Amino acid sequence: MNRLTGLLCLTFAVLIFAAAGPAWSMHEQGKFHKKKNSKIEIVYPPGAPGIAAHFKSRLGINGKSRDAGSLHQGIDIKGPNGQAILAAADGMVLEAVVDECWGPTISIDHGNGPDGGKIIALYGHVGEMLVEAGHEVKRGQLIAKLGDNQNRYKCMAGVRHLHFQLGREYQTDKSDRWGNEYFLEDGRRGLNPHLYWVDGVRKVTCFSPAKIYPADYLAYPLPCDRQ
Numbered sequence: 001m002n003r004l005t006g007l008l009c010l011t012f013a014v015l016i017f018a019a020a021g022p023a024w025s026m027h028e029q030g031k032f033h034k035k036k037n038s039k040i041e042i043v044y045p046p047g048a049p050g051i052a053a054h055f056k057s058r059l060g061i062n063g064k065s066r067d068a069g070s071l072h073q074g075i076d077i078k079g080p081n082g083q084a085i086l087a088a089a090d091g092m093v094l095e096a097v098v099d100e101c102w103g104p105t106i107s108i109d110h111g112n113g114p115d116g117g118k119i120i121a122l123y124g125h126v127g128e129m130l131v132e133a134g135h136e137v138k139r140g141q142l143i144a145k146l147g148d149n150q151n152r153y154k155c156m157a158g159v160r161h162l163h164f165q166l167g168r169e170y171q172t173d174k175s176d177r178w179g180n181e182y183f184l185e186d187g188r189r190g191l192n193p194h195l196y197w198v199d200g201v202r203k204v205t206c207f208s209p210a211k212i213y214p215a216d217y218l219a220y221p222l223p224c225d226r227q
């Protein structure tokens with residue numbers, strides 16, 4: 001092999017490597033994107049506790065499959081015993097009751113959302129409840145704390161967390177109902193909370209007393225003070 005042939009071989013080798021390289025990395029990028037896409041679109045501000053079970057997830061907070069056909073109708077956020085739970089917007093407490101499966105749960109009428117439809121929020125699986133039916137609440141107000149009751153109520157699946165769910169229609173027929181259907185007529189058709197954050201779609205917005213909020217959007221129901 002003379003010097004020219006050697007050079008040509010080397011050039012071919014480089015070309016083949018270069019052609020193969022991008023194909024491989026595009027494939028990897030594609031995988032990364034797909035994985036990223038299932039979660040990313042949610043932007044968390046610094047210190048915001050992450051969502052452990054997402055809206056419409058097929059998995060429960062304990063990582064196991066949910067009952068057949070039941071998609072998650074809210075978002076789940078874990079916290080320690082005593083974790084503060086905040087009102088996501090101004091509103092009126094509809095109920096603060098202990099559901100046999102959900103445990104202590106607060107429902108709040110937050111008035112109309114930016115789309116003109118009513119927003120009723122469920123703050124489910126809490127411990128101590130600090131508000132009662134009929135109370136007016138302000139955005140960011142401490143309404144409850146998470147408790148040490150995750151093994152007492154079946155719907156908590158042994159994991160201490162807040163279940164935050166939105167709906168439009170208050171359930172007035174309480175007979176023989178439990179869980180989201182006790183509180184909401186559309187309990188099995190939850191609204192996507194990521195459409196309603198103050199900072200924009202999928203942009204979790206933490207409450208800060210210094211910030212001015214438009215009335216019809218929501219703030220995150222936990223304070224953003226996690227390290």
Ligand SMILES: [Zn+2]
Binds near residue numbers: 162
């Ligand atoms: Zn949940």
